[in-house]
Amino acid sequence: MPHFLIHNKNDNVGVAITDIKAGEEVEGVYIEDMAKGPKIKAINDIPLGHKIALNNLKQGDTVIKYGRPIGSAIKEIKIGEHVHVHNIRSNRWGKWRKSQ
Template sequence: MAALVAVLIDPKDNVAVVLDSVKEGQEVFCRNGAIQLSIKAKSDVPRYHKISVCKIGKGDAIVKYGEHIGVAAEEIEAGVHVHLQNVQSRREAL
């Protein structure tokens, strides 16, 4: 299987956006400037969706583009598709 690329927008992000559909077992390379890492997909991830780049504990913030976009509804292992099935909305004071 070919390696795929995902984009980390902010160094604080714990999810990256995949630039093509990912199949379970594929290696995904994430980068943001000097930050580069490789993770093995533990689930299929549709194009332009989020993949976790590290373990995210239940109740922990999901961070994309340097902003909290919700909280983990369950523990999320690195390499897992992050979407409605494992994220809860959380409104924060603006």
């Protein structure tokens, strides 16, 4: 049974469909064709609905979900790490904040 979904083949994050515990070996599935995705060892606890890194990302790298850029890494992110507001800046939030 998959632990996370990958919305697009170009995504570098998946979305947890169950709570994931640090150290757990988890498997993803691609929504487009239900093909098996990568198996990854989770570095952190990742709550249901939050993102897991599918690739190593450097500071400034683009975070891709749904095949589209959703933000930028504000620090290094490793495969299997929890991806959320503590390590990415959202494109949407960043644009809103600049307009204030």
